[in-house]
Amino acid sequence: MTTPVPRLELLHVTKRYPTIVANDDVSLSVLPGEIHAVLGENGAGKSTLMKVIYGAVKADSGTMMLDGHEVSIANPAQARRLGIGMVFQHFSLFETLTVAENIALVLDEPFNLPALASRVKEVSEHYGLPLDPNRMVHSLSVGERQRVEIVRCLLQKPKLLILDEPTSVLTPQAVIKLFETLRQLASEGVSILYISHKLHEIQSLCDHATILRNGRVTGKAVPREETPASLARMMIGRELPVCEAPIYEGEHRPVLTVRGLSLLPTSQFGTELKDISLTVNTGEILGIAGISGNGQAELLSALSGEAATERDVIRLNGKSIGHLDAGERRAKGIVYVPEERLGRGAVPPLSLGHNALLTAHRQGMKNWGLVRYGKARIYADECVNRFDVRGADASTNARALSGGNLQKFIVGREIMLKPEVMIVAQPTWGVDVGASAVLRQALIDLSRTGVAILVVSEELEELFEIADRIAVLAQGRLSPARPRGELNAEKVGLQMAGLFDHAETTPAASMMETKHASA
Amino acid sequence: MHLLEPRPHPSRVMRWTAPLIAVVATLLAGSFLFWALGKPVLDSFQVFFVQPLESSYGWSELLIKACPLILIAQGLAVGFKARIYNIGAEGQLIVGALAGGGVAIAMEGSDAGWIVPAMVVAGAIGGALWGAIPALLKTRFNAEETLTTLMLSYVASLILSYMVNGPWRDPEGMNFPQSIMFSDGALFSILLEGSRVNTSIWITVFAVLAFWIFNAKSFLHFQIEVGGLAPAASHYAGFSAKQTVWFCLLTSGMTAGIAGVGEIAGPVGQLNLNISPGYGFAAIIVAYLGRLHALGIVLAGFLMALIYLGGEAAQVGLQMPAAITGIFQGMLLFFLLGSDVFIDNRLRRMA
């Protein structure tokens, strides 16, 4: 018996950035046909490691072996020639080109679109990833776009396929399909590097796992032989924090109501909102589930006032507010934490003091058109202290903060405005586990003081942790909200998929009907 | 691999040394240019940058040229912060001069004390009107102000050409395209005997102070700045983008218009085709060179004025065309933009 030669072997890879060591002496090895997980939370160094393998980033030291030969990969094109394919978390697709054109751009072969189109069809069907090669990418759903990325890799006959957090854009059912495809590939001898922070996925899919924390390898494991708790300990160094949601005992009354909201998309490839109705009550968190790109951005801008809507469609305590802009709505007690922290929720090159001024200027920070910066600084400092924003004060620039700390500042800044309604988009996107727990607990605590909160999130687990009721937004339509206890991931997933694809619409169609009946 | 990488924190040092680096680089490139043209480098520099400042008259001329540049740049800088690129200040200057000149021509022979103030007000309105057109086109029709302001400056100079060739041509001016020389009542009074320095400098002094306070303290300025740094954040906060467009274009039009009156009621003394040697364009560079800061602009304005004076001196002393001024201006802006990159970035360390 000879031990098989690993498909990929990394030995002592180190990559330093000016402020951090992203990879510190990382070694791992993947056999042919193996599905290998790289597990770690946000900022653990997973993405940097993959970029090193794919040639997009050059390591400072360390060795990389491919099929037993030492290789030095200068750029992604060379990586592809060596048989390494990568599916990025942020797709590298061109929206204004067709599927076939997108694929043609990565292939080293004569330019012949019709021939390529038929090959795309063939390969995509073989692996259960149906695609129309002549569709424009901007007209595809996020899940379909991921298929384009995968098929694009497969056409180059890779020996090693890297997938970076592939399931964050998929419905639970689509995740199962993707896993089938990946197992089929592995059975054909392709090695797969699967990057994720989702423990149960890794347990159901992967043969081996390498766990990273702060750029270092903190464990190697066979995921099926571990428990989520033991994996989590390796990943974050302690138990997974859990939020506590006490029962709300105050009065229940609707605060924010939306009736029959329809809206044309504001951006070129946006989604149209169709006849959306919802109610958020005092003391509850309403969760809106669904994959981004299904009208999430449009719904949020309509609710926050960034997009103009009809006057009577949105009401606060019964009064029409649809015609008010974001500033006017904030003055009436509707605050908003956007998904984009840098550049929307905060101005990157300005200090936290100035960023407090951005939305809190009505809190006595102005005098005859002149700014009282002293007040803004006090506000920012109080926010930093109350919400545990680490390593910052009022004079720190927003862009110098980590994602989690900036999110704590923005959430804190809005909570300190003493809102009646709080709208939050992707509250913990890209935030480390510790800060996520703090943020979720802060939202729960705020709701229990009687504030009505609406959370839009792609992470189902997050919604099941904090939301009292959950509705699903898919293709610009919103399902009626149902209490969390009546739902599970599968049911919500069916609603997402059902609203996408009319072949399996039964559950969703009946949903829509009940909604119309009730409206 | 690219040669730059982002700095973890923007460099405060670079922010204020970038203009100095740009000036030094421009001087180096300038010496290369002189050398390539077969001119003695040191003597050329002497003529260009030192000679103009060897007499008190030279200093007074420096002041005369610096004032309009500083005034216009103050207005432009506010817009640049909001990323509203008014590059047609030259046209707003001309229309301001036409409006002010109209008052002077209508009141010919009178020496009433209100004529000059009325000219200033007319110039401010004229310039603001010329800035209002692109503001309207941008807010109402979404038309890029870069191109519209520039096109309007061509239109303005053709209107000026029409007026001094037609209705307002001096009947005794030997058919030259120029208006009558304004009477004393329509001119700023001379401040320093033996020079052309006049009371219009107080307008610039006042503007510098006003913009300094506005920039440092006002909430409106904060809104404008946010609009330029992060448009989405401005939208999120509920600040009005249209209000910013209007404010910036009206303000910069107004300062340019007043600067135009400063020229025709000052050193030029009439309307003709040469009322501005490109101050409206040079002020763009002055604004950037001065870091869009009210006081920085003052320093930058004097430097730019020196380049103008040097250009004139080079014409006489080195038999060079006045266009050398434009070459220096272009190089200065290039080097400034290039060094500005190093505020947020640094050279990548070679592995």
Add this chain to the structure above:
Amino acid sequence: MIEHLIPILAGTLGAAVPLIFAGLGELVTERTGVINLGVEGMMLVGAIAGFAAAAETGHGAAIGLPAGALAGAATAMIFAFFALSLAANQAACGLALTIFGIGLSAFIGQHYISYSLPGLKPIAIPLLSDIPVLGPILFKQDWVVYLSFLAFAGVAWTLTKTRLGLLLKAIGESPESAHSIGYPVISIRFGAVAFGGAMAGIAGAYLSTVYTPLWVQNMSAGRGWIAVALVVFASWKPARLMLGAYLFGAVTILQFHAQGLGIMVPVQFLAALPYVATIVVLVIISRDRRVLQNNLPASLGKPFLP
């Protein structure tokens, strides 16, 4: 009436040539997401370089145009270094290039103020030029006009039918994606900027060696800026750019025929027409933001550092 129209339409074709070359060049540059507002400057440098080369060698436009192209491309490289290698503000770099180009061309041009060149004779294409009306308009032109047809065909074909065209469009939409799949975005953009510079240089050289044919300071008189506006008007499509160029060619040529047509308006107002028309055209095309966005290269003007 037709006797009046033929010379106007024939003249329109010539007057449009500088806009076609400069516009097609800028169109290709902008397709890759780079906006170069230095067209006016590159045109002027091309104009003086072309004029100088033609005057010194005595070979006219045949040497003037290539010289203009080289000079235009060389000045474009200054822009490319600052705007691409250093990722400085593209709009401001373009402005710097224009200011620099105006100065440099005037500086060099001082020696050539009193020169004049013979210009080009029209070449009548056999048979085709005998077609009534259309013949004298389309087929009795100088060779640069014919070259402008070729330039259009070449650019249009490359952009729509080749992998290179696809790649340029892709880079213009998302340089980040193009970079992550392994394309040298900066180098390709350098190429596009150089092409834009060469085309602007040809446009300038046409003005100084064929159209006028004299050297006059600032002789492009805003045509570079109009070319930039035309690219917006054309929604980044070559065919619409041609349409726009001929429209502006006609407006430009009108002022020389106004008296013949009995239009009695001060000459300055006629001269202002192209600039006013530019504004009008911009307003019309920008009015509906969504229409404008349809073809706008998404990364246009945004700095990119890999």
